[in-house]
Amino acid sequence: MMKPFFRLLTELSSRKSISRLTGSFAKSRASRGLIPRFAKIYGIPVQDAEKHLSEYASLNDFFTRRLRTGLRPVDVAEHTLVSPVDAAITGMGPIEEGLIVNVKGQDYTVEELLNFSPRTVNYKNGFYFVLYLSPTDYHRIHTPVDGSIIEKEHVPGKVYPVNEFGLRQMRRVLSRNERLITYMQHEGGEVAVVKVGAMNVSSIQYVKPLSNTLGRGDELAYFEFGSTVVLLMESDTFISRSDLHVGSKVKMGEALGLIQPS
Template identity: 45%
Template sequence: MLQPFYRLLIELTNGRWTSFLLKRFARSRISRIAVPSFARVYRLNQEDIENSFQDFPTLHDLFIRKLRKDARPVDLSSNAVVSPVDAVIEDIGPIKETSEIVVKGKIYSIEEMLGDRSVLEKYLNGKYIILYLSPSHYHRIHSPVDGTITKQWTLGRKSYPVNKWGLKYGVRTLAKNFRVITELETQFGHAAVVKVGAMFVNSIETTHNGSQLKKGEEMAYFSFGSTVVLLFEKGMFEMDSSIHPPKEIKVGEKIGKIGK
């Protein structure tokens, strides 16, 4: 009974008008009255933030808040891969030769997620990591490695929930939600940063300029909680043995290493 109910629920709450109304409210001046209660309910850490909660003119501005420059130290070891977001690592695993990954007992297609067979080939037999951002998390996305952007593209239109219930009961959420994909070339191979839109709000804004990204450098932000999927080429990435999903992680913390 739960699965059909949940699917019906997310269909009813993901329409164009509900999305429009949520976006409009979050960006309106009146939403400022919700900032203190939002910060309190989600236990946002004032010490991490550049401004005080009273300085945010809208709820949207709170969602896309910046942190103090020293709030997220980045592991600068030459072969370290760091978390691109504050999030929960929900799953890690291999990408099969068939392009499939298994998340929360469901099969997803990396080919469908990337929408490009020529890009897909290099990730077969590689690794994936899924990082989920709740509404309470810092929403800006940073580069997990030093690299050169070789391609960036956008796919999908609507978005469905990407929390653990959305992954379990939704229909191909990671592969069909609105998403912005950035592919990076490192000295050891390619990595893809797949930024997946969440229910209601599809806004994913890129903030970097040029084709070069330094590890820890900001590259984009979400306007609401969502998910980042990292993909690594075969043989280039090894997950840190201390990480066992689900695990809270912060921007700049080491999640593994690259090298061949």
């Protein structure tokens, strides 16, 4: 009985108007006083932040913080694809004829995730990672490969939670939520970085200025609240690390596997 009730509450709170109100407060100077408590509640390692807590202008400013230089070394081995974020892996595996199977008990098609883009065909038998960022994590998104941005798309949508509850209890969250999709060309083909918005602030922003040509580990975008990145690799272009599995934690810049050069 309680699950349908909580689903209803989540449906009601997933409206963009509520997210805008939450976001406005988080970006205001009035929210500064919440930063120390927020950091303590979520166990955020404040010593890793680029600045002292008192230097952040708002809760959102702290949430989108950069880290101290050198804390996230980027794997420089040849043909490596790296994690674009600090995250827990909540789904991974081969894409089977365009189907992403069993992400917290639900299947997704690449078509719906990519908003029925003509590029969908490139990922029909590729590989995917679902990377969940909790409020504790560093929320800047970096490039997983050396390459060039060949297309960007913003897909309006809902702002359901993308945590364990949201993925299991809400219907097809990853393909119903707001998304910012970046397609990059690299030495072995193409990769899609799908940034999925979440409940509350749900704002995904590209860094400015953003070059079309980027090195592995360069800043690409950032979340203004906890969310998820779905990383899609083109068919026959990627071999995953054998020791990674659902539940593994990864850091930005850490190798996820190898690109197979064309």
